[in-house]
Amino acid sequence: MSDTNRKAGGSRRDLLIGAGAGLAGIAVAACSKPDEAVNIPGGPSPDKIAASEDLFGVTYTDSERAQMAAELDRRLEMLAQLRSVDKPNSLAPATVFDPRLPGVDYQIPAETRVRVSPFQLGAKPGEIDVAFASIRQLGTWLRAGTITSRAITDIYLRRIESYAPKLECFVTVMAERARAEADAIDAEIAAGTVRGPLHGIPYAVKDLFDAEGAPTTWGASPYKDQQPNGDSAIVRRLKAAGAVLLGKTTCGALAYGDIWFGGVTRNPFDPREGSSGSSAGSASATAAGLCAFAIGTETLGSLVSPAMRCGTTAIRPTFGRVSRAGGMALCWSLDKTGPMGRSVEDCALVLEAINGYDPADAGSIDAGFAYDHALPLADIRLGVDPAWMDVATATERAAIEAARGLGAQLVDFRRPDLESGPLSLQLFAEAAAAFEDLTLSNRDDELKWQDDVAWPNTFRAARFISAIDLIQVDRLRRKWMQAMHTAFEGVDVVIGPSFTSGMLTPTNFTGHPCLVMRCGFDETRPRTLFDADANPEAPTARTPVAISLWSPLFREGPMLTLGRALEARLDVAKVQPAL
Template sequence: MLMDRRQFLESCSAVGLTGLLPGVLYTQVAERRDTAAADGAVDITTSDIEAAEQLIGLSFDDEEREMLVDALNDQLEQYQAMREHTLPNGAHPAEVFTPQLSGAEVPSGGAEPAWQWPGASVPSGDEDLAFASVAQLSTWLRNRDVTSQQLTELFLRRLRRLDDTLNCVITYTEERAMEAAAQADAELDAGDWRGPLHGVPYGAKDLFAVEGYPTTWGATPYQEQTIDDTAAVVERLDEAGAVLIAKLSLGALAWGDVWFDATTRSPWNPNEGASGSSAGSGAAVAAGAVPFALGTETLGSIVSPATRNGVTGHRPSFGTVSRHGAMVLSWSMDKAGPMARSAYDCALVYDALRGPDPRDPGMVDAPFPFDATQPLADVRVGIYESAFEGDYQNAEADQVVLDALREQGAELQPISLPTDYPLGALLNTLSVESASNFDELTRSGDDETMVRQTTDAWPHVFRSARFVPAVEHIQASRLRRQLMVDTHEALAEVDVFISPSFRGGTLQITNLTGHPCVCLPNAFHPVEDDDGNAHPEHRSPASITVLGRLYHDADTLRVAHAIQDATDWHTQRPPVR
């Protein structure tokens, strides 16, 4: 049952927002209406309006307040009329966001990806097989050195064993997996090869719908939810012959690493959470429990768990991978992409995921001419110099990456990003869009069943977002477009650029502008034990990020691959494996 106006007022009081903004006008009169006549004689008053002026930073005189009374009372009735229409989480707004600016065309044509296949023989031990690359598994499957059913059984065993420590699985899809693996083996035995992912097992973040299985979004209110649909990314991987073996954990409603009453752990240090929100995807890949996994990012949900778990994460250009069938937080910021142990593996997966889908109105059709053999001298590589300045923990490892690029022929051109924007205010877009998508959750009071009830958790954000004035939301959108223009101009002379993952505003800016990135491990720092000594096994992974111009995912992945081709951080194995 949806909360009434009094209940909504009480929930706002809990976070100190009572009496501040236009939204509270709807609730301030609730108690008076409870005792009023049935015709609703008690409505918004000039006193209510005066109290609400604090939120918007404006002040009206008595005459102006009197003029506002009737209009605001009419608005209350209009809100109620809207709320009588049920909107599912995935219902799109009339406005369709695109990061593509006027005059900045999507690249067209271009060659298809050029893949190279490793020639290593199949390892004799299960662990070495589990940590093999997607490219290696693909070669062995196609050559019939190993079967999809063997791999599927292997990774299911590993997931079950490792999940006791990592808490990374919400639902196993074993029946579906074994059927898909048997079909893949039959097709491969007959010489019918669908492509690089044919027969390769994987996991998917449990915000992607899979028909016949629960889709919990990692949150208690949706723990029993089933959706009669399958997400576009899962459909694409089905078509590619990949084998879904589990739906992996995510922080509740795609924030953090806490789901239901569990915390997903990092295999590098199980005393730490795996970060999120693609927590299970990062942890399972790192531990060799799946060769690759699907994640999503709105504001760091691929980059952060990729960093914490020491894996590679690709956040694609906005609009190149369909989000149909995925839980929606923000129509203008949500992206879906792969997490794997290498940029090359991410490229293999991205190629299967990308492409238009009429069910996602924000889609574009961009080419993907990935070719790892082309020299780096052909790519204009920038360096976000100011982000590398100063003393920070990963500075030395970051310089190793820059040196590796220079040694391979890259000429690093200095660039700077527009950092004079109020990024916190612009990110209210995420708060407002997500609050809209979970409007019923807030009004019903079911948000109170979620485990995390802090200021850095969705229930609080959804409540506080009700108090963002519509005019300020639109102003933020207008300012965001200026940020997009300035960022486009800042990157005019480069194809990609390198930045520390969490410095210089890079993460916030490029999630607002829709630019692609590849986050890759480049250090494993010591972790102290309870006595203050370096732990003999536990480590704290760190990362660096390659970012690209819009729709230049091929260049972005190509440069990330070049870094990994010259280093071995991505081949390291965690103590929990």
């Protein structure tokens, strides 16, 4: 869930206050426990209907209210039946989101082909060199016999022991499993078997995904002892690629923010502030050199926001490209899984390994993934909306100008002029449905974060979003899909500010991919989750700034090629935090 819908399209608090609703809310206002019948004393009388109308923005006559009462009473019986049905988090709705418009040829690659730039062997590395090395450099050393996977794994485990408590970025360290996997990989390499670029590379996974040997806590007290059903799809695919699982990173409770049941995950560049969320631990651990890469998720900003705060690189893939099976569902029509790394090409290599159709994920799409570092920049059509230059920071403007100077074809891009704020109602409704039992059992009180904008209050307020309003939101979503398709015609890559461009919300709902990458540094004071000053009197710290790139559906390749070139031009990605 994004913590950053605030500068374009209204704040999350504004969206909650302005949420439309309908009379279906009457039938659920009692918030009964799952095993109790839905009951409103005296039934839905005309007087109660009249008293609720202001909440829903409607007005009826006395005769209409009298006529409605009997119908609403019958619906109470249906709601009681509905609540009696077991609906685990893994049960997806029958209606499945597909980002593809009818009749459009998306030129989806038929197979996955990734061609990264070559890497020189280099000198024998020290521990810090290993800790902050790229996947390509680690792979070069491994294949040359310069270092073993077990040695790399032990380096990361020592760093986790030293720095993870300060950063509060690991919820479970899986040292035994990691060492066993690393030893098995070293035996394979010694026998001449190399599965691919991730063979022997240690990583961490956001604690929304099952991994055998550790609880799957979802960052939330009610689930902190929840045991997995084997490995999730993402963990299985990375294991097949030869990657070594170090453990589970912290995430904001139920995929929102950086507050979890054990604390607040910290930004390695300024531990006085949180790392943002909800892929908080994955971003913090990667930026701090506690793993080579990590897996995160995004529903509405949860990869982009912590990557910006911690200065990591992250890819939010096209919706449906990466399987979510075995992971927590927050919003079935929005959830996406992607890699976090320290460079653009590292993320491309991870995406190559985790891309692919999975029948266990109702939203999965069969799509190849193509990336070529040698694609001529002159063949890439780069778009930027001129309006963004007025809202971008100086560091963001410098990155946009640097991208314009790379030799790509400069073309016009205009963000569609549509309302995006109401789209968030779909997230609120799906998330409230995913965790209905938490609300109705009152176990939402166990969540650590209880502010007005936190999940407990949001889930309760979502009860007053009507089915009619939700369908209208879905129709607006279709309109955005059509408008964004038109906006991307003749454009390969778009660059702009992550938040003030107004692209974060609509591209999440249309399913478009995004690359967020470090572009410089600013002097900042400790910030809240929503980027307000947490302590205006505190000394400043030098913290990362990021820029975002977007591309048409399933066309991540040119976006990554341009991102790699921009990364080289800016030369800020390798700066390490002073832990």
